Amino acid sequence: MPEASTILWIATFTELEEASGVRNGSGDADASVLFNLCGFAVRAQMMHEGEWWLAIETLEARSACRSCGVFGVGNGRRRVVVRDLPIAGTPVVLVWSKPTWRCREPLCGRGSWPETCDEIAVRASLTERARRDICRRVGRELDTVAQVAREFGVGWATAHQAVIDHGDQLIADDQRIGRVTGLGVDEHTFQHANASRRTQMVTTFVDIDRGRLLDAVPGRSGEVVRTWIDKRPVGWTDQIQVAAIDAFAGYAAAIRDRLPDARLVIDHFHAIRLASETVNDVRRRVQQDTTGHRGRKGDPLYGIRRLLQMTWKKPERHRLATPARRPRCR
Numbered sequence: 578m579p580e581a582s583t584i585l586w587i588a589t590f591t592e593l594e595e596a597s598g599v600r601n602g603s604g605d606a607d608a609s610v611l612f613n614l615c616g617f618a619v620r621a622q623m624m625h626e627g628e629w630w631l632a633i634e635t636l637e638a639r640s641a642c643r644s645c646g647v648f649g650v651g652n653g654r655r656r657v658v659v660r661d662l663p664i665a666g667t668p669v670v671l672v673w674s675k676p677t678w679r680c681r682e683p684l685c686g687r688g689s690w691p692e693t694c695d696e697i698a699v700r701a702s703l704t705e706r707a708r709r710d711i712c713r714r715v716g717r718e719l720d721t722v723a724q725v726a727r728e729f730g731v732g733w734a735t736a737h738q739a740v741i742d743h744g745d746q747l748i749a750d751d752q753r754i755g756r757v758t759g760l761g762v763d764e765h766t767f768q769h770a771n772a773s774r775r776t777q778m779v780t781t782f783v784d785i786d787r788g789r790l791l792d793a794v795p796g797r798s799g800e801v802v803r804t805w806i807d808k809r810p811v812g813w814t815d816q817i818q819v820a821a822i823d824a825f826a827g828y829a830a831a832i833r834d835r836l837p838d839a840r841l842v843i844d845h846f847h848a849i850r851l852a853s854e855t856v857n858d859v860r861r862r863v864q865q866d867t868t869g870h871r872g873r874k875g876d877p878l879y880g881i882r883r884l885l886q887m888t889w890k891k892p893e894r895h896r897l898a899t900p901a902r903r904p905r906c907r
């Protein structure tokens with residue numbers, strides 16, 4: 578939280594400036610251009626403990642009563658402290674001298690009202706453009722919430738709330754998923770089990786061509802896949818040519834059900850893993866058939882257990898490396 582002494586300093590600065598007649602209604606023009614928040618001007622600035630403090634005011638000099646339309650008269654100001662976009666990596670604190678107005682019409686019952694601004698919500702600790710930028714940094718540039726919170730000079734929960742508020746709007750946008758010709762479906766462990774919960778699984782949907790995550794839905798079942806596909810716009814499924822899944826039968830059934838024209842394949846990671854497990858099973862079976870016991874040190878099959886798992890390129894390196902060790906064996 579800002580210190581009262583700093584707010585007092587910046588307030589005194591603006592009041593002194595006002596009394597000396599320095600102010601001409603436009604404030605510090607260069608700083609205002611850099612600040613670039615529509616409808617506001619920077620009146621004073623100072624560096625305090627590694628943060629920029631800017632005293633700002635709205636340019637609008639009058640406000641009409643929403644009940645009767647008569648312009649109000651000034652009814653005092655109060656200071657609103659809010660954080661904004663950093664300037665060259667330096668956190669910025671705004672001190673907005675926020676006016677309140679009082680209706681001049683004796684017959685109007687509205688009384689007084691405060692000035693409002695879309696960019697600075699009531700009781701907000703961040704400007705809306707700062708909140709949008711936090712969401713962009715976390716979502717698009719993959720910065721952590723903690724890292725962005727530090728740069729903006731706010732707590733983790735405040736930064737995270739900005740990600741939720743602006744990120745949910747982006748997720749809800751129907752145009753977000755776009756045209757997809759190759760759909761990947763896989764399971765993912767979202768939360769590991771602990772004393773109070775089981776392992777939480779999610780089903781992830783990926784655009785194979787763009788290598789982009791489309792969605793992550795709680796649960797691991799064919800029903801999850803069916804429900805997700807059913808929510809897509811009409812005609813969306815017609816463009817899917819390939820669906821890549823792991824070896825889970827529930828996913829395969831759902832894809833055959835909802836994407837009958839798509840070519841169903843097992844993704845290469847799971848195909849390689851299945852092949853490796855099969856080779857291992859065969860090795861263990863042959864080991865038992867020929868020796869009657871599990872593989873032990875010195876058994877030929879046990880000795881090549883890792884070689885059997887290598888790709889076709891790695892055995893080449895293995896063969897090249899073998900002669901170098903032979904002299905020591907003789």
Ligand SMILES: [Zn+2]
Pocket residue numbers: 642643644645646647680681682685686687
């Ligand atoms: Zn009025």
